[in-house]
Amino acid sequence: MAETTRIEAPQGASRISVKESRDVLLKPQAVFALQGVGKSFGRAQVLTDIAFSVQPGERIAVIGPSGAGKTTLFRLLSAVLKPSSGRVLTLGCDTCALRGRALRRLRRQIGVLYQNDNLIPHLRVVHNVLMGRLGDWALARALLSLLWPQELAKAKEALARVELADKLWSMPGELSGGQQQRVAIARLMVQQPRVMLADEPVSQLDIRLGREIIELLCTLATSLGTTLLVNLHTLELLHGNFERVIALRQGRLFWEGAPAAISRELLQELYGAEYRALHLDDVSLNSGS
């Protein structure tokens, strides 16, 4: 093992070696780092011994059969749930150690997009988009904004980027499913989170609209330099959009690698009985198999 030189730290500070400090400098802080993570609900063990890390700016798809634990994993990453065992470090914070204001501050840096119900139905599109600013506004300003939208130019700009400039004053119920997802993405643009977690964002949409939404999310993540994790059921959308795939099966990390490395055999083993039901034979793989 290489010898390392010790630096004398001031009293009260932790000591780190030259080698360690060089490693820290070379490697930006991971957005997520999971070590031996387990999650159980009562006696049901849902996740077991999960370990991986995510670096800033990565675009990752999480795949796996129904019930594999993908949504539970996303809820652990966003600090909505705490692990039953192991450690989840989100943006450098141990989620188990956070409470109250510190926990809310961490969650504000994470933008979440769900399958549906992303919008508040009785608020106009403009207010739904400006919800992305709530974390930075005092309560008085947030209330005033409901009467007199604050930072209107930001909302307009974000809606223009998702090609919904003309829907500024619409109610969510007047929009299609795909348009509602685009409004939710405009809210993420206004929020500018450090990381975006999208939990099955296109499951309710047909493949064409799903592709549009995934491409929009990936373009946004790339242009803002934001880390993006998507829980993805539509495997046709992996290629060209994601750099890395994390596959879960029965609550365990089954495989991780580049989309191009996914083979038909891997999918058969990963999805088991669901492979046929999901018509995964029809999914074209980069390897051509």
Ligand SMILES: Nc1ncnc2c1ncn2[C@@H]1O[C@H](COP(=O)(O)OP(=O)(O)OP(=O)(O)O)[C@@H](O)[C@H]1O
């Ligand atoms: N709050 C909870 N209490 C009890 N069991 C839960 C809870 N949340 C999830 N589970 C169980 O954990 C398992 C994994 O659920 P999860 O929703 O994380 O899977 P998933 O991979 O996202 O599935 P899908 O693709 O079908 O949405 C399931 O068996 C589910 O019933």
